[in-house]
Amino acid sequence: MNTATKLSGFALGLVAVFGAAYGIGNLADPVAPAAETRHDDSDSDHGTGDTGHGDESQAGGAAAHLPGGLLVSERGYTLQPATAAAGQFAFRITGPDGAPVTRFEVAHDKRMHLIVARRDLSGFRHVHPEMTGDGTWRVASPLDGPGVWRAFADFTPEGGEPLTLGLDVTVPGELAARPLPAPATSTTVDGYTVTLTGTPEPGRTSRLTLSVSRDGRPVTDLQPYLGAYGHLVALRQGDLAYLHVHPEGTPGDGRTPAGPAITFAAEVPSAGAYRLYLDFRHGDAVHTAEFTVLAGDRTAPVPTAPAPTTAPTPDAGHGTPGHGHS
The missing domain is CATH 2.60.40.1930 (Macroglobulin (MG2) domain)
Known part of the structure; x- marks a missing residue:
């Protein structure tokens, strides 16, 4: 899991994949209005247990009581792809004024936590990108195989509340969908x-x-x-x-x-x-x-994964996603 893995056979940067996914995401991912949101993240010293940025509520808005990561845009903040070299993953967070956000609070030792998971939950990575002066976050790509992945940007804008935004990213190629493993202790x-x-x-x-x-x-x-x-x-x-x-x-x-x-x-x-x-x-x-x-009902069967298929290939070429734990 900690070993770097790279896919081959793609000619251009990962941004082609990320960009195509973002174009779809604008249609498929919910976008919440820029309204005030209350986050319950009082565990500044981990002493009370943080229920996560998934216990968000937005009075009167579309994000009321939604768990985290289901929205690509919330309270005026938006997760957007950025141009990436081959083997990189890059994105920005834009603010209510439409400009890239460049000031973030340190939360749990980092200013940005990027989590990616394949849609069938057979892949997971947690990495920490570095931000350049223009507000672009870059990291060696954590996407280590074909499929549709969910990327979560977990951050706190300076002076604001914790927020988690999510976006689907497609890595083309032959899929081998896996069923969710059985519950175990x-x-x-x-x-x-x-x-x-x-x-x-x-x-x-x-x-x-x-x-x-x-x-x-x-x-x-x-x-x-x-x-x-x-x-x-x-x-x-x-x-x-x-x-x-x-x-x-x-x-x-x-x-x-x-x-x-x-x-x-x-x-x-x-x-x-x-x-x-x-x-x-x-x-x-x-x-x-x-x-x-x-x-809840622990007697209910765990749904199985869909049959293997092939992830769509966007019109442009694609980069060589890398893999790393940071």
Whole structure:
């Protein structure tokens, strides 16, 4: 998962793919009016558990009570593609005045979090682009295979409230759609075993604890990552509603142990299947553990993926998406 992977066979920059996807996204992705939005993101020190930027409400607007990541534009801020060299992913955030935003608050150690997930939830990357002076964010492309991906820009404009905008991006080629893995309480990644306890319940705050072990022994020396001992993203199957949560406690606060358990307070907006992605740092490397969980009726079957198909190829050529964890 942390190994750089590149696709070959494309001649031009990734912007052709991103641009085509954005053109479609203008039709398919909801756009909210520039109205005032209240975000509940009071967990400045991770002490209370951040239910994410997915618990947004907009009085009287189209985004009222929508989870994060479902809108390409909200409160006047818009996620827009930018010209990218081959192997890069580039975008801007434009503000209510239509100009690129260049001033952002630091949230969880970074000014911008870019999360991408393939629509069938079989791929996931969390990276941190760098911004140039004109407000363009660039990073080695995290899109590591053909398909339709959802890109989430998670940020806080200076003096504003946290916001997550989302946009579909198409990487052309033969698709091998995969069914969502069955719900499980344990998974392995890079030699680590991560065990999940707790069950999300729609409409209420639930405690989810993820415990990390290696070679049968609890890991008690987790390293801080993004200001915490763990970083959790939850995506709802179907529309990929985005929930960005953080654990209880803060590294170095004198009361939060460095593992093996990391406890999160999370609230899912509805019943259904969710994919959880836990980033944790140990051995000077970031590892990502993935789980499928069911909220609400846990006897309901998990929908399967559609039959394999081919992603559309836009008229222009395409870049060589790269792959990297930063």
